[in-house]
Amino acid sequence: MADLTMSFDPGASLNKVVYQVRGEKTPTLLVMQPEVILVTHEALKSYVSNRLGNPRPEAEAWGVVNDKCFVVGCLAREFLADAGMRELKYERAVYKVLAAVGAIKQILGLPTKFSISLAVLLPWNEYPDRERFERLLRASLKNYTFRDERLRVKLEHFECRPEGSGLAMSRLNTKGLDWFRSHSIATLMFGHRNTSALVFVEGKLNHIHTTTTDLGFHQMVEMVVRRTSGQSADMLTKAIFSAGAAINESQSAIAALAQSRDEHRRAEEVRVIISAIASSRTQYWRRLSAWLDTTLQPQLNVGEVILCGGAAHYFKKELQGYFSSTPTYWGDELMKQVQTIFFADHPNATALAFRLLDGFGLFLYLQEREAAVI
Known part of the structure; x- marks a missing residue:
């Protein structure tokens, strides 16, 4: 079993990480801003030598890998980085994962050599890049520096799933395989960068109707x-x-x-x-509903729609009206767990809690897989 188990949702508006150290009973949440930028060694050296204060690792995330200096999150904004809306998510996600792993290592005081089990969500249109992403990630984790600490991280197990599948797998666990195989299920992810539809027919992902649009x-x-x-x-x-x-x-x-x-x-x-x-x-809603009309055609005979993503929460009233004749699932069971574990002291953080459901569902799936291996 890996020393650290974590799921990573590299959002365009927020990076959402759920992690748990071996031996701990409950997971922990880490959120980081989405910006990433590569800077020169001179620029990074100048920042480090002139900085004041002692920020938390996730707020001052920088490192070096393959002789490239990367800066992630809040600190990246000081270097005038942007959220990279027009760049491939998986390429930036490598640096985001390195930063998140490094931050968790320093927060928890882990040794410089440890192993992780990792699950990452990518948009459907970048899912074909998952093997390239894994190769790049494995090589980078083996030897990189985070805030002047050289880390050697073994990627013991890696899972990559399309956005929306974390909540879909949670629904499968709740309803059972027979139910999943006997219905056409559509999982809709309304994200900041794009919107995706995963369509499952007879328990299998239907590649013809599964699609992603940049209508985020x-x-x-x-x-x-x-x-x-x-x-x-x-x-x-x-x-x-x-x-x-x-x-x-x-x-x-x-x-x-x-x-x-x-x-x-x-x-x-x-x-x-x-x-x-x-x-x-x-x-915007008119454009979204037009996309839904095209994507979820009547012949699919969708038996249930699973809804996730921050924009789904924002447009909940419109989506409930649109799917008034189709059963919908908003991850209520997961929502209760997320609010209990992460937001017990912040009961009004409903929107953020909802945005975590896909990544949290993926984390639970990874945990179950780890337990099964043992």
């Missing part, structure tokens, strides 16, 4: 950016999710976006932002 939540945010002045996509994303579906002028998340110092102009600015969000929401 970021497209709605970009619509709002174009309709407002001086707004950043990052701040808008946080405010939109925080405000929820029923936006109004009294919500602090929206009011905080106003930049004018004049009270009357601030009020007008807030009204413009609210109008931009409302119209963008309507336009």
Whole structure:
């Protein structure tokens, strides 16, 4: 059994890691910002020699692998990194995994040599790259430096699954194999970068109807950016999710976006932002529903739809209306576990908890596999 078991969901808006050390009874959550950037040795050396304070490892994640200096998360923003929306997720995911493993090692005080069992989610359109991703990851973990510590990590077991499959496997465990084989099941992942549909027919993934579109939540945010002045996509994303579906002028998340110092102009600015969000929401949902019409054709006779991803939570009312005649599953059992384990002290963190379900479902699957091997 590996020293460390972890699932990794390399999201475009947040990296979500669930991990557990051998011998511990409950898993732990680690979240990191999604930015990644390669910098010169000189730039990294200059930062290290001039930094002040003592941040946590996940907030100051940098390292060297194959003579390349990588910076991940909060620190990457200081080097003007972006979320890499147009880059392959698996290429950036290698550096994200190295950073997450390094951060966990330093948080827990693990030795510099240890083994891990790892499961990673990738979008369906990058799933064919999983073997290339594994080779690159294995080679990188064997010998790299994280914050001046040389690590030698053995990847004892590796699983790569398409986004949405963590929740699908959890549903399979709950309902049983006979149920899964006797229904057509669609798992819809509404992510920040893209939206995917995994369609299972008679217990097998149907490659004809399984698909990914770049119609992720970021497209709605970009619509709002174009309709407002001086707004950043990052701040808008946080405010939109925080405000929820029923936006109004009294919500602090929206009011905080106003930049004018004049009270009357601030009020007008807030009204413009609210109008931009409302119209963008309507336009984006129309595009999403059109994609659903094309993807889930009537002849599939879908018996249940499994819904996951942050945008699914945001559009829950619309999705419930769209699937009013089809049974839906929102991961209620997993949601209770996630809230109990990770958010017992934060009962209002519903949106973040929902975003973790796919990765948490994958973690539970990996745990069961590890137990079966023993």
